Amino acid sequence: MKAKTITTMSAAMFGLAALAEAPSSSGWSYEPGSGISFSETPIVTAEFGVSFDSRYMTYGVIDGKDPIIVPGATVTFFDWVYFGVEAIFDATKGNGKRGGYGNRAGKYTTLDTFVGIAHEFDLGETLGALGVDVGYMYEYMPRLDDEVGDTQYFTAELSLGDLWFEPTLAFERDIMADNGTYVNFEIGHTFELTESLTLRPAVGQGFGNSLRTKGYFSELEKVEGFDHGGLMDTSLRIDLEYAITDWLTLGAYIAYYDYLFDGNMREAAAAYNGEWGAGEDKTWNVVGGLSLTATF
Secondary structure (H helix, E strand, O other): OHHHHHHHHHHHHHHHHHHHHOOHHHOEEEEOOOEEEEOOEEEEEEEEEEEEEOOEEEOOEEEEOOOEEEEEEEEEEOOOEEEEEEEEEEOOOHHHHHOOOOOOEOOEEEEEEEEEEEEEEEOOOOOOEEEEEEEEEEEEOOOEOOEOOOEEEEEEEEEOOOOOOOOEEEEEEEOOOOOOEEEEEEEEOOEEOOOOEEEEEEEEEEEEOHHHHHHHHOOOHHHOOOOOOEEEEEEEEEEEEEEOOOOEEEEEEEEEEEOOOOHHHHHHHHHHHHHHOOOOOOOOEEEEEEEEEEEO
16 A cells, blocks of 8 residues: 555656646646646645644634644635635544533544635735635534534635735635624735745734624523624734745744624633633633645
């Protein structure tokens, strides 16, 4: 099996190398980091990555106090259609034990599969390119006492990455568990420190309707029956990316999350963090992480 795998990989790499060296008159080309193209039209690109996060965070609150490891892969066709998979692994035993799952160190806790359509549309010199991404995701969670924790999401995102403040509006609708809706608006700017190194500070603000927050907070003893929509997490984040090669990127980030603008939300966030953060009843969290991404 090992020899077969090596042979298959060698053949694939030889094929890509031959494609990269093919005469331009053939129309086909391959460039590391940009994928396979025909007559300068993208045909297929693949991205593989793994990240390490110091805590498992969702909507600015703790879903797991201990570190997680997140591998994933995405394949995109014709610069339009993509599909992928992503898993979340507990790096230690703490998250699983607090959640009633036992020791799940090194085991996956969530498996996400997703598909969507994404493309950039030229809006002219003033606005630049409009990024549009519409997708569907199925989130599978291992069973606990035959309880089904799976859910499905409809997602959408709009971005204007050519503007100085790079605004992004992200939308998420849970269409299986609670029909909750979450929206996040973010602005930031990417500074090119060197040819290979970029720094991007950003600030974001989340909003959840009553169904979203009820599904997340209502079963907590301290805010039992919580049913209140409004402004949720405010985030301050700094990303640092270093291009090791044309196709391999190393990333690092640090982020601060807090519930600043709604007293009811602050109370709920503190209760949630207290339950999943080992007794830390506070509205804010600081988290950091590392990532490695390869694009072919």
